[in-house]
Amino acid sequence: MNKAINQIQQVLFILLGVFIPTSIAITNFILALLALCWIFEGNFKSKFEHIKSSKWVISVFALIGLYGLGLLWGGNHLNAEWQFQRLALLLIFPVLLSMELKQKTIKRAVIAFLGTAFISALAAILINNKIILPLGNYLSFIEVSWRNSAFITYNYHNVILALATTLSFYILVERKSKYPYLLLLFIAIYTLSIFTERGRAGQVIFNLSAVFYILYYNRKHLLRLVALMLLLFSFQYIIYKSTKVYKNRFDVMSNIIQNNGDVGEGKLEDIRYVFVKESLSRVLEKPLLGYGTGSFGTIFKAEVKSGHYFDKHTTPHNQYLYVWFELGVLGLILLLSIFYHQIKELFKKQDGIHRILLPLSFMFLMLVDSYFFIFTLTICYIFLYTIYSKYQEE
Numbered sequence: 001m002n003k004a005i006n007q008i009q010q011v012l013f014i015l016l017g018v019f020i021p022t023s024i025a026i027t028n029f030i031l032a033l034l035a036l037c038w039i040f041e042g043n044f045k046s047k048f049e050h051i052k053s054s055k056w057v058i059s060v061f062a063l064i065g066l067y068g069l070g071l072l073w074g075g076n077h078l079n080a081e082w083q084f085q086r087l088a089l090l091l092i093f094p095v096l097l098s099m100e101l102k103q104k105t106i107k108r109a110v111i112a113f114l115g116t117a118f119i120s121a122l123a124a125i126l127i128n129n130k131i132i133l134p135l136g137n138y139l140s141f142i143e144v145s146w147r148n149s150a151f152i153t154y155n156y157h158n159v160i161l162a163l164a165t166t167l168s169f170y171i172l173v174e175r176k177s178k179y180p181y182l183l184l185l186f187i188a189i190y191t192l193s194i195f196t197e198r199g200r201a202g203q204v205i206f207n208l209s210a211v212f213y214i215l216y217y218n219r220k221h222l223l224r225l226v227a228l229m230l231l232l233f234s235f236q237y238i239i240y241k242s243t244k245v246y247k248n249r250f251d252v253m254s255n256i257i258q259n260n261g262d263v264g265e266g267k268l269e270d271i272r273y274v275f276v277k278e279s280l281s282r283v284l285e286k287p288l289l290g291y292g293t294g295s296f297g298t299i300f301k302a303e304v305k306s307g308h309y310f311d312k313h314t315t316p317h318n319q320y321l322y323v324w325f326e327l328g329v330l331g332l333i334l335l336l337s338i339f340y341h342q343i344k345e346l347f348k349k350q351d352g353i354h355r356i357l358l359p360l361s362f363m364f365l366m367l368v369d370s371y372f373f374i375f376t377l378t379i380c381y382i383f384l385y386t387i388y389s390k391y392q393e394e
Helices: 002-019 024-041 044-052 055-072 080-089 092-097 103-128 154-173 180-195 201-218 222-242 244-258 271-283 296-303 319-347 357-368 375-390
Strands: none
Touching (some): 002 024, 002 375, 024 092, 055 092, 055 319, 154 201, 154 357, 154 375, 180 201, 201 357, 222 244, 271 319, 296 319, 319 357, 357 375
């Protein structure tokens, strides 16, 4: 019985690599099946011992518990139910952590993820160049929307491709892949899709990873290092000059930074600038406990008169400010401790310097949105962290 369940788990984990970049609904279904398999498999004592051995999992449970306690203070909890739905996703962490995954399964899951990301990137490029119609015109289960790049929303698509690029770099240069030219093709298509579509976070993650690998492998070869850095920035310049989407996004962001959030005479302040400014001013009024679970959107809607619309599901587009605002400094410490202990755990591995790029990248992403509570990217991170932590050196 347990052997059959374990086989099902191996298949389901590989399928996650296929559907995380393509379908939220099917990913949800696979996660439910994985949770059921975990329960029916039993052997809870051994699983809990394994879970307790990772300090970051304790921090995950502590953060969820603090959100529960956060209902006891503050007078605005209208968004609490939505918040706990997102927190429930974090319970997938211990499920996958305590699951026995074969190395063959992990490698196949990597192939599935990178291959599907490649198909998604290629489809997005063809759509952007009007070679094919948006996929929703051919597949009824895909929504036809300007926000979709191929299968999913453009900003999630963009980030997933950036994380796939980082994983491809890792396998190419450190794991000595048997198929280097295929990985180079994947990276080229990922890159083209990332920089010719909307979504800045993925572009920054790509640049950070590229700079890291250039510096790491060429630190003793100055001329080669300078040549590769020039090549990277030349590529950015060519894309900037030849692509309206990238140029417009870059120019708008540059203008906002230079003008402290002002996007032009007679226009509203940039929404992200409003979030940072108004969030910080309120956080400093209640830094210890915050305003309570599910309070952010309600408070912004009632108190912030910026001209922008806020509802109860509003977040500040910054995970750190979001947690600090609602749970105070203890919540922020618990959030940071999750990633601190994950980085420590990964760094202890033989090629840990490469593996820690995943949590470091995600920590950067949380500066620009509340990605730890967004389904697609939360599950993507949990899936990839499972791979990075369980992938054994050969």
